[in-house]
Amino acid sequence: MRSLFLLLVAFLSVVSPTLAQEQAPADQWEWIMTEYNSSGWSAYKGVAAVEIAGGRFKASLRYEDGIYLLLDVSGSIEFGAVGQEYPGIQPGKVTATVTRYASGLTPSEFVGTYRKAIYPERARRSFGILFDEMIVLGDTVSTLSFYRATKDMPSSSP
Numbered sequence: 234m235r236s237l238f239l240l241l242v243a244f245l246s247v248v249s250p251t252l253a254q255e256q257a258p259a260d261q262w263e264w265i266m267t268e269y270n271s272s273g274w275s276a277y278k279g280v281a282a283v284e285i286a287g288g289r290f291k292a293s294l295r296y297e298d299g300i301y302l303l304l305d306v307s308g309s310i311e312f313g314a315v316g317q318e319y320p321g322i323q324p325g326k327v328t329a330t331v332t333r334y335a336s337g338l339t340p341s342e343f344v345g346t347y348r349k350a351i352y353p354e355r356a357r358r359s360f361g362i363l364f365d366e367m368i369v370l371g372d373t374v375s376t377l378s379f380y381r382a383t384k385d386m387p388s389s390s391p
Contacts, residue, residue, distance in 0.1 A: 261280060261382070262280065262281040262283045262292070262366075262379050262380065262381045263278070263279070263281065263379070263380060263381075263382070264278060264279060264281045264292075264377065264378065264379045265278040265377075265378050266278070266294075266304070266375060266376065267375065267376050268374055268375035268376075269374045277303065278296075278297060279294055279295050279296040279297045279298075279299070279303065280294075281293065281295070281379055283379060288309055288310060288311065289307070289308070289309060289310065290306070290307065290308050290309065290310040290327055290329060290347075290368075291306065291307045292304075292305075292306040292307075292379065293305055293306075294306065302334055303333070303334060304331055304332065304333055304334065306329050306330070306331050306332075306343070306370075306377070307329060307330055308328045308329030308330055309328050309329075310325050310326070310327050310347055311325055311326045312324075312347070313325060313326075315351050321350060321351050321352045322348050322349065322350060322351065323348070323351055324346065324347065324348060325346065325347030325348070325349075326344075326345075326346060326347070327343075327344065327345050327346065327347050327370060328342070328343075328344050329342075329343050329344075329345075329370060330342060330343070331343050331370070331372070331375075341372045341375070342372060343370040343372045343375075343377060344370065344371070345368065345369045345371055345377075346368070346369050347366070347367070348366065348368075349365065349366045349367075350364060350365055350366075364381060365381045365382070366380065366381045367379065367380045367381075368380075
């Protein structure tokens, strides 16, 4: 799971900075899901309403247009100490049930990790931190990743 997290961070740092700056408000979560089905590999993405409180995690995932509800994710989240694994990062463990709407599939159990960047604004700008929070979940055939873009990330365009 740790290598999956590092792969996702690398992917997001290359592909999504522009999207995060241009499309998402500072507190807007975005998601991407990959899964293997009878047609081969499929990928979906969109926006999410995420709530994290009292050791519980809940998210409603919509397609990019923000209209159609695709997934409902709910479960528990356990936080670790800041710097426990990486300097300036608060780790966590997530266990959740994912319900796919209009699919005919039964809900699936997903497990994964949570990361929150605890850096002051100067460090964010200096080190190019691209997310405030990230959640990476998976089951036997699917990967579901959420991230919340860094607030006030400076634009690379003049």
